[in-house]
Amino acid sequence: MPELPEVEVVRRGLERWVAHRTVADAEVLHPRAVRRHIAGADDFAHRLKGHRIGVPSRRGKYLWLPLEDTTQSILAHLGMSGQLLVQPREAPTEKHLRIRVRFADELGTELRFVDQRTFGGLSLHDNTPDGLPDVIAHIARDPLDPLFDDEAFHQALRRKRTTIKRALLDQSLISGVGNIYADEALWRARLHYDRPTATFTRPRSLELLGHVRDVMNAALAVGGTSFDSLYVNVNGESGYFDRSLDAYGREGLPCKRCGTPMRRRAWMNRSSYFCPKCQRAPRVSS
């Protein structure tokens, strides 16, 4: 479940179902799922044992579970297809189950990391003084973070020699935005994905940020976006925002503003969806 709203839905589920429980033991079924944990799978499993999980946090698409009475956290990234599920102990093993965490209580559920494509994973890291896993210190605050600096973001856009969608997907400038919400925010802002950022005026940058926040909050309110069973909350349930999408996945369908057929362009090994009339291409498109 990749972008910010989907990850936040998962974080809330973990807060409700996993926080304050003590790990009995962990089992790593695929080494790629812990590749960020340099000391390896056995070390990862061993270090979780006996520790109580604190309240889960999130920045952008990363979330982490602090281990109480330590200065470390379990960092999680869902990649393209990762799921964190709270399942009954007796539930059948998922085909792509990669990590299982059992708890030392009688609630009867366990935490499972399931990931078809293995781009995601879990790992254990020291926290920085502000409680963030050290390996994600370079990730920017996300737009729903009260301490996100709008002015600094605008200045960063001015400084870069890049285009706006690339900038939105650059997790060191603004985190949590992925392919869906980038296209949605750009459609709302009537901006073409290939517009150079260096010419952005402050009002334009701030308006775009407003649209990013609006679309993410709207998605969050209905449990995020899912087109299939790959993107679910910790209880395996899908969100409903797919039916509210204005741009993503709408190739050939009429623009909801002006009726012009929407287009899809191959872009950076993926796709960009846009309205050719509302979102005009820049004159000089490199």
Next chain:
DNA sequence: CCTAGAACCTGCGAGC
């Protein structure tokens, strides 16, 4: 330093 593009994986649906 910076930016663009490919690589990393598995599975699914479309088209032949």
Next chain:
DNA sequence: TGCTCGCAGGTTCTAG
């Protein structure tokens, strides 16, 4: 039916 191709909510490494 079975094959190949293109495509998928991300990040990270490499080449230029």
